[in-house]
Amino acid sequence: MHRDVKSDKPGKCPKCGGMDLVRIEDKSTREQKVNHQSQSGVSHAVLYTCPMDPDVIKDEPGKCPKCGMDLVPLVRSDNTKHTGHQEHKSAEDDFKKRFFVTLPIVIAVMLLSPNIQKWLGISINFLSRDILIFILGTFIFFFGGLPFFKAARGEIATRSFGMMTLVALAITVGYTFSVAATFLFPGESLYWEISTLISVFLLGHYLEMRAVRGATGALAELAKLIPPSAHLMKDNDVVDIETEKLVKGDRVLVRPGEKIPVDGIVIDGESSINESMVTGESRPIGKKKGDKVIGGTINQDGSLTVEVSKTGADTAISQIMKLIREAQSSKPNVQHLADRAASVLFFVAITAGAASFITWVFILPHGVVFAATVAVAAIVVACPHALGLAIPTVTTITSTLGAKNGILIKEMKGLEIARKISYVVFDKTGTLTKGEFGITDIILSKEPGIRNKAELLKLAAAVEIQSQHSIAQGIVREAKRKRIEVPNVKEFKSFPGKGATGKVDDKKIVVGNRTLIEELKIKVNSDDWKTGNKASTPVYVAIDNRLAGIILLADIAREESKEVVKRLHDIGVKTAMLTGDTQDVAIEVGKQLDIDTVFAQVLPEDKVNKVKQLQNEGNIVAMVGDGVNDAPSLTQAHVGIAIGAGTDVAVESADIVLMKNDPMDVVKAISLSRKTNAKMVQNLVWATGYNVFAIPIAAGVLYPSFNILLAPEWAALLMSLSSIIVVFNALLLRKTKL
Numbered sequence: 001m002h003r004d005v006k007s008d009k010p011g012k013c014p015k016c017g018g019m020d021l022v023r024i025e026d027k028s029t030r031e032q033k034v035n036h037q038s039q040s041g042v043s044h045a046v047l048y049t050c051p052m053d054p055d056v057i058k059d060e061p062g063k064c065p066k067c068g069m070d071l072v073p074l075v076r077s078d079n080t081k082h083t084g085h086q087e088h089k090s091a092e093d094d095f096k097k098r099f100f101v102t103l104p105i106v107i108a109v110m111l112l113s114p115n116i117q118k119w120l121g122i123s124i125n126f127l128s129r130d131i132l133i134f135i136l137g138t139f140i141f142f143f144g145g146l147p148f149f150k151a152a153r154g155e156i157a158t159r160s161f162g163m164m165t166l167v168a169l170a171i172t173v174g175y176t177f178s179v180a181a182t183f184l185f186p187g188e189s190l191y192w193e194i195s196t197l198i199s200v201f202l203l204g205h206y207l208e209m210r211a212v213r214g215a216t217g218a219l220a221e222l223a224k225l226i227p228p229s230a231h232l233m234k235d236n237d238v239v240d241i242e243t244e245k246l247v248k249g250d251r252v253l254v255r256p257g258e259k260i261p262v263d264g265i266v267i268d269g270e271s272s273i274n275e276s277m278v279t280g281e282s283r284p285i286g287k288k289k290g291d292k293v294i295g296g297t298i299n300q301d302g303s304l305t306v307e308v309s310k311t312g313a314d315t316a317i318s319q320i321m322k323l324i325r326e327a328q329s330s331k332p333n334v335q336h337l338a339d340r341a342a343s344v345l346f347f348v349a350i351t352a353g354a355a356s357f358i359t360w361v362f363i364l365p366h367g368v369v370f371a372a373t374v375a376v377a378a379i380v381v382a383c384p385h386a387l388g389l390a391i392p393t394v395t396t397i398t399s400t401l402g403a404k405n406g407i408l409i410k411e412m413k414g415l416e417i418a419r420k421i422s423y424v425v426f427d428k429t430g431t432l433t434k435g436e437f438g439i440t441d442i443i444l445s446k447e448p449g450i451r452n453k454a455e456l457l458k459l460a461a462a463v464e465i466q467s468q469h470s471i472a473q474g475i476v477r478e479a480k481r482k483r484i485e486v487p488n489v490k491e492f493k494s495f496p497g498k499g500a501t502g503k504v505d506d507k508k509i510v511v512g513n514r515t516l517i518e519e520l521k522i523k524v525n526s527d528d529w530k531t532g533n534k535a536s537t538p539v540y541v542a543i544d545n546r547l548a549g550i551i552l553l554a555d556i557a558r559e560e561s562k563e564v565v566k567r568l569h570d571i572g573v574k575t576a577m578l579t580g581d582t583q584d585v586a587i588e589v590g591k592q593l594d595i596d597t598v599f600a601q602v603l604p605e606d607k608v609n610k611v612k613q614l615q616n617e618g619n620i621v622a623m624v625g626d627g628v629n630d631a632p633s634l635t636q637a638h639v640g641i642a643i644g645a646g647t648d649v650a651v652e653s654a655d656i657v658l659m660k661n662d663p664m665d666v667v668k669a670i671s672l673s674r675k676t677n678a679k680m681v682q683n684l685v686w687a688t689g690y691n692v693f694a695i696p697i698a699a700g701v702l703y704p705s706f707n708i709l710l711a712p713e714w715a716a717l718l719m720s721l722s723s724i725i726v727v728f729n730a731l732l733l734r735k736t737k738l
């Protein structure tokens with residue numbers, strides 16, 4: 001029930017004090033387990049969770065740290081085994097069973113009660129009627145109340161008093177009072193009220209757990225993407241084996257319309273693949289020999305032979321599930337607010353109960369029976385359960401919805417402030433531009449030394465082949481296209497944000513920007529290099545400390561970039577571009593895209609200062625970068641957004657990871673943040689707001705003038721209903737379009 005309760009062990013939920021934790025889905029552990037078994041024979045434990053609170057995940061069985069319930073094992077939701085879900089269901093079924101077992105007895109107690117008989121105008125009376133009511137009521141109290149007592153014990157043990165303590169307190173007060181009325185001071189008892197209250201609580205918890213289970217399908221949904229079996233190719237034969245038995249290097253056949261079982265590389269065949277479930281990209285992607293495929297995606301028209309490259313926890317899907325799990329346990333800041341409100345509400349409940357009892361006994365004497373009933377109702381209605389569900393249900397849905405759109409949320413706090421972003425800083429290369437540099441021109445030095453452009457390209461490519469930079473890739477690509485044989489490089493050295501050096505055929509080669517050339521004290525005779533082409537990035541090539549030529553490269557802006565900037569402007573967000581490229585190129589691109597602020601020739605280590613500068617001007621800054629060399633600025637920004645991670649989702653420093661290489665997803669992430677926040681606010685307002693009316697009414701404020709009271713069983717119904725409304729409100733988010 002407490003979705004933020006996660007424990008590695010099955011056991012009691014620490015929050016609701018004793019509900020059994022249920023196992024939630026954990027694919028990567030499952031796969032690790034399979035790996036361990038197949039590789040070393042060592043098995044790996046499953047995870048455990050609280051049946052009331054799917055956020056609780058623990059490695060070992062035990063009590064839920066939040067509610068003290070016994071933890072239950074997590075779902076192993078591949079297509080063949082569904083044990084975990086069943087166990088979550090078993091806690092749910094326990095409430096259902098206790099509800100149906102006690103229901104006829106509750107009805108019997110009601111029919112025997114004098115008040116109800118008066119109401120119905122019937123009369124069933126016999127000598128030991130009160131004793132029979134006592135026996136039936138006692139059974140309901142113990143049998144129906146047991147899960148609540150267990151949970152309350154857990155809450156008390158962990159001093160996290162909450163709903164279960166209140167429920168247990170309310171029914172114990174009512175029951176003790178009634179027993180006293182039967183044996184000590186004969187008078188009216190509260191058996192039927194307490195019985196119906198327990199009945200409603202059982203039903204309410206059963207319904208709530210069902211609703212919560214619906215909200216936690218995220219990981220299970222992803223796990224279901226992996227087909228249970230695969231066609232393994234073995235000596236010209238094809239045999240079907242369980243997907244989890246595949247090992248690296250196996251070759252599997254994927255027929256048209258089938259799902260790819262694991263991550264791998266196409267070694268034969270051609271097809272297009274729908275990868276939307278993993279990357280959010282809805283267009284089918286063409287695949288041929290040598291291309292990577294992702295487990296869980298759907299092969300469309302052709303037949304493919306795939307060599308397995310990753311299994312178990314290393315696969316993209318497992319990584320994504322790991323991220324989602326991390327995101328679900330990362331708390332947004334409003335969670336603290338909700339937690340504080342819930343603990344305040346606990347004391348409000350106790351105070352309201354005690355105060356109304358005292359009032360109705362001593363100040364406005366209406367008899368002890370009336371006072372006890374009112375006190376019970378006040379305690380029941382104030383149970384802060386909806387408050388406990390208000391935020392976690394929303395974050396669960398949010399992370400699923402994000403993942404479906406190719407937006408992985410690693411840190412909920414990041415997404416939480418994303419709605420307030422006033423400045424988005426983009427890394428130019430690869431983010432706003434395609435990052436695919438093409439060579440526009442090669443200019444040779446007037447000094448003698450190098451004979452032709454091909455020779456210059458060859459030497460530059462020899463060094464650049466070791467570099468990861470997109471400029472380097474552009475140079476190497478051009479050399480290959482021209483079928484130039486690229487020689488080996490020795491003593492390669494990279495200068496981030498500047499270029500690279502190395503030794504080729506005993507010649508010292510420098511490839512880089514103006515800064516690098518000047519740092520290495522290589523003379524540039526500027527008259528030689530009037531290119532007139534401002535939109536191209538010049539890369540200087542020097543041989544043995546003499547400038548030999550310049551390679552001009554250009555990168556094209558993405559078509560989406562302009563639209564993104566426009567959409568951000570529409571929602572009142574300013575944009576900045578950050579690049580190590582020349583001022584000329586930066587201004588040119590900035591103009592094309594209508595960017596507000598352009599920072600050019602920024603060294604990688606200075607990028608973080610530009611982010612700080614915008615923050616000091618009072619902006620909430622998001623930084624969008626590739627997550628590799630932009631790590632410090634991603635961390636510095638209020639919201640770090642790594643883009644184009646593709647299936648490599650382990651981007652450390654980002655709060656949000658965009659799987660597709662599409663800057664438009666930045667706008668979607670902001671929209672997701674705004675929608676998430678709206679839901680959280682709605683849930684919080686509802687969960688606290690209803691108490692403002694319900695507690696005073698239950699305490700009998702309206703009774704003297706309007707004769708309006710809230711019976712305990714109605715209070716219980718209202719309490720459960722408010723929780724269910726919170727869960728369903730969160731569920732509505734699932735259908736939202738970003």
Ligand code: ADP
Binds near residue numbers: 428464468495538539
């Ligand atoms: P950005 O991410 O904006 O492209 P970088 O900091 O990665 O900026 O690079 C800044 C500049 O340094 C590039 O525009 C280029 O001129 C030069 N540079 C960096 N790495 C290389 C390289 N491997 N070869 C040539 N030039 C490079």
Ligand code: MG
Binds near residue numbers: 427429626629
């Ligand atoms: Mg870069």
